[in-house]
Amino acid sequence: MKLIISGGGTGGHIFPAVAIANEVRRRFPDAEILFVGANGRMEMTRIPEAGYEIIGLDIAGLQRSLTPKNLLFPIKVMRAVRKAGKIIEKFRPDAVVGVGGYASAPVLLAATSRGIPALIQEQNSYAGLVNKLLAKRVQRICVAYEGMEKFFPSNRLTLTGNPVRTEIASGQRAEALAFFGLDAARPVLLVIGGSLGARTLNQATATALPRLQEAGVQLLWQTGKLYFPEAGKQAAPFAAAGLQALEFIRRMDLAYAAADVVVSRAGALSVSELCLTGKPSILVPSPNVAEDHQTKNALALSTQDAALLVRDAEAAATLYDETLALLQNPARQQQLSTNILQLARPQATATIVDELLKLIPNA
Numbered sequence: 001m002k003l004i005i006s007g008g009g010t011g012g013h014i015f016p017a018v019a020i021a022n023e024v025r026r027r028f029p030d031a032e033i034l035f036v037g038a039n040g041r042m043e044m045t046r047i048p049e050a051g052y053e054i055i056g057l058d059i060a061g062l063q064r065s066l067t068p069k070n071l072l073f074p075i076k077v078m079r080a081v082r083k084a085g086k087i088i089e090k091f092r093p094d095a096v097v098g099v100g101g102y103a104s105a106p107v108l109l110a111a112t113s114r115g116i117p118a119l120i121q122e123q124n125s126y127a128g129l130v131n132k133l134l135a136k137r138v139q140r141i142c143v144a145y146e147g148m149e150k151f152f153p154s155n156r157l158t159l160t161g162n163p164v165r166t167e168i169a170s171g172q173r174a175e176a177l178a179f180f181g182l183d184a185a186r187p188v189l190l191v192i193g194g195s196l197g198a199r200t201l202n203q204a205t206a207t208a209l210p211r212l213q214e215a216g217v218q219l220l221w222q223t224g225k226l227y228f229p230e231a232g233k234q235a236a237p238f239a240a241a242g243l244q245a246l247e248f249i250r251r252m253d254l255a256y257a258a259a260d261v262v263v264s265r266a267g268a269l270s271v272s273e274l275c276l277t278g279k280p281s282i283l284v285p286s287p288n289v290a291e292d293h294q295t296k297n298a299l300a301l302s303t304q305d306a307a308l309l310v311r312d313a314e315a316a317a318t319l320y321d322e323t324l325a326l327l328q329n330p331a332r333q334q335q336l337s338t339n340i341l342q343l344a345r346p347q348a349t350a351t352i353v354d355e356l357l358k359l360i361p362n363a
């Protein structure tokens with residue numbers, strides 16, 4: 001069994017791809033799995049860390065402003081499709097999976113034009129550009145939200161939920177506290193700004209450090225690469241009190257296991273992981289994403305009383321009042337935890353791989 005998985009750009013595309021690969025490998029230990037990503041993007045380091053080989057294409061998105069770089073765009077796409085074609089002819093996959101992001105377009109184009117079956121996994125409640133453009137060429141589109149018929153041909157859709165890495169929900173609290181050097185007697189707050197970090201969350205968190213220290217709260221503050229130099233300095237005086245800034249968390253399983261309460265952006269995978277781990281959560285959707293889809297992700301939970309929602313514009317004023325109130329209210333934490341667990345889709349990865357195998361007659 002030979003599989004190519006393509007796409008990336010952010011963690012929200014990369015980690016579902018890893019979850020699918022892990023499930024294929026669990027079922028077919030001899031499966032050969034090759035990733036194709038975009039040079040310079042996060043997948044080029046995260047995929048090898050997850051134990052898989054990746055080849056990079058020179059491809060980037062169109063710039064939104066008028067720039068000479070855009071003139072080269074069609075040439076770059078054509079080159080990338082040609083390189084993807086060569087990769088496919090050499091590797092000869094039985095099927096191709098696209099998880100969205102720049103690199104998935106040339107790979108899906110090259111694969112489908114050679115008659116190789118293809119599946120798209122769409123993480124969000126709106127369709128990404130690449131997925132929308134290529135939907136008619138692929139056999140199956142696995143989605144995480146209802147109502148995706150408005151973007152995709154309904155006869156090819158399967159509602160599966162998002163694939164989450166299996167280890168995410170299996171972290172043990174004692175190991176987690178030891179791993180991060182935290183004290184079991186005091187509450188732990190986890191702040192995650194999505195795979196790239198979030199300016200609003202970082203600013204609000206930096207301002208709240210003295211309040212958190214005073215309340216005896218310990219903090220795992222994932223800042224993102226861009227913001228870490230500043231955030232690291234801001235957090236340093238609070239290290240002895242158990243408040244720590246982290247650029248990127250490799251052991252998200254342990255970060256979730258350590259946390260009593262989570263403050264997070266509402267990226268699709270973060271939301272799916274919070275559902276699976278049952279964490280009492282406060283979601284602060286990014287306002288800078290297409291179609292405001294993070295707000296839709298967050299509303300799907302907050303309207304069920306499965307998470308609290310704080311708007312980005314209000315975060316500076318209210319986020320840490322809400323967070324400290326929740327940290328001090330175990331009954332409310334329990335209620336949110338019970339409700340969010342109801343929304344988990346633990347079978348998502350298995351269902352996606354079932355769908356994929358239907359495309360490969362002799363698998």
Ligand SMILES: CC(=O)N[C@H]1[C@@H](OP(=O)(O)OP(=O)(O)OC[C@H]2O[C@@H](n3ccc(=O)[nH]c3=O)[C@H](O)[C@@H]2O)O[C@H](CO)[C@@H](O)[C@@H]1O
Nearest residue numbers: 010011012015123194195222248249252267268269270289
């Ligand atoms: C700004 C932006 O474009 N965000 C999009 C991006 O989000 P983003 O890349 O932030 O993705 P998500 O919130 O969906 O998922 C983040 C993933 O990264 C992992 N993680 C995160 C931080 C860390 O330190 N370590 C770590 O491993 C999480 O466990 C999770 O698996 O893709 C999502 C899925 O298409 C979209 O819904 C988001 O709107």
